[in-house]
Amino acid sequence: MKLKRTPRDHSLFLKAFRLYLQYVNSGLYFRKEHIIGLENVPADGTPCIVVSNHQNCLNDPLCVCLQLTDRRMNFIARANVFKNPIFNKALRAMGLLPAYRMSHEGFGAINKNRSTMDAAGQALTDGETLMLYPEADHQDKRWLGTFKLGYLRIAFEAAEKMNFEQDVMVLPSCNHYSNYFHARTDMLIKFDKPVSLKPYYKRYQESPREVMVELNQMIRSKIQAMMLHVEDLEHYDQIDFLRETGYGTMYAREHGFKPNYLPSRLIADQQFVDKMQRAAEEHPEEMERIYDDTKRYALGLKELGIRDWLFNHNPGAEAAILRGLGLITLLPLYIISIIPTCLMFLIPKIFIRKLIKDQMFVSSFNVAVSALVTMPLCLILPIILLWVFVDFWWALGYFVAFPLMFILAWNYMRLFYKFIGSCRFIKRKNRSRIAELRDLRTSIYKRLDALLE
Helix, strand or coil: CCCCCCCCCCCHHHHHHHHHHHHHHHHHHEEEEEEECHHHCCCCCCCEEEEECCCCCCHHHHHHHHHCCCCCEEEEEEHHHHCCHHHHHHHHHCCEEEECCHHHHCHHHHHHHHHHHHHHHHHHHCCCEEEECCCCCCCCCCCCCCCCCHHHHHHHHHHHHCCCCCCCEEEEEEEEECCCCCCCEEEEEEECCCEECHHHHHHHHHCHHHHHHHHHHHHHHHHHHHCCCCCCHHHHHHHHHHHHCHHHHHHHHHCCCCCCCHHHHHHHHHHHHHHHHHHHHHCHHHHHHHHHHHHHHHHHHHHHCCCCHHHHHCCCHHHHHHHHHHHHHHHHHHHHHHHHHHHHHHHHHHHHHHHCCCHHHHHHHHHHHHHHHHHHHHHHHHHHHHHHHCCHHHHHHHHHHHHHHHHHHHHHHHHHHHHHHHHHHHCHHHHHHHHHHHHHHHHHHHHHHHHHC
16 A cells, blocks of 8 residues: 655745745846746655756756745755855755765765765655756856766665655756846746656666666756757857847747747747757858857957947937936936845845856845845835834835835836947947947848858
8 A cells, every 4th residue: 555645844934934035036036937837747745856957056946946835845955055054954944955076075075965865865755846956066058968867866766765666757847047147037947747757667677777877868858958058069159149139039030939028039049049050060161250250249349338239229319318318307216216225236246246256156146145135134124113113004115115116226227227338339439330340240140141041
């Protein structure tokens, strides 16, 4: 008779903390979240390992955890974040387990992973959900690295503990972001159909490594098919740059996709990148010249401090004046909005340059600092003070107005940067250089049209 397994539940504190993180992450940091394939997630109580690409550090597991709120989630994270005794206790309470790496903790620490794998396997036998990143580290590009076999080893060992009677599922997933580094952008999570390990139990008992290698290749292929994977790392910067310029937007629109809707744009970008890489194989010399020109064009934009979108809109003095008038008109609202939210903009900028060496930690740092430092100072403390010293309705009004003030302040700053870019674009001394870059851009686009179509 099969035992009925009920996942451990979160404490009331952890449930409240998850709601708070949803407010910070989903309500403020991201503009929009797109969740695709949620119907593919196995029912709560099913032993399940979610495996995914890993490109945005903390945000990757956090976004998944905040979506799968019906279950107890467990994660395996870098061991160095468990060094602090307080953090160690808190992280383990939230379902995180340490992974020791030879490159960071030394060869002697590798043996400690056995206890982590045992705890992860126990979570599965208890009917819980485990999330792992088989690349064993995050990437700094839209690219899928090599998968380790550890997640399958944990899954099959858990199945063995259950006498190979209960199914263990592996759920392929992927994360995708419109921008890795900025707030108020879009993110996407995709879940593919789960892979049942039960049909492989008999073969696994006879030839475990052969079965795990086969499954690993299949699961990795499923994840690669869902995400944006740029195989040509030699020309990655140029491909990704062109994808994000007006050419990428034009390609999406001309092929029936919605460039401003992330799920649709992802499919367009996948097609665009595939065509770019095929063109490089079929016309290597011409594509090499295009990549060289793309590099020159990108450097030219950087030197002038402008963005590619300006060539699409081609703003004149009138547009710059209108933007300037808009900034002046909205300035009082901006001042009202930035006063209570300023720490959310200042603190990350002050510390990121000093503390963050790996750029893929930027957004994770922003979310963590917002949740642990700036939100308590900018939102929670003022609400308490207003409630105590004024009245409840002022506190409620501040709570409702705060996200609107944050969004207004953020968009005002975006408008300001666009105004600065427009001024540089129409600046008299930049005109000849702008004309050169416009001609280079047109030449790149025309040659790409000929090769890709």
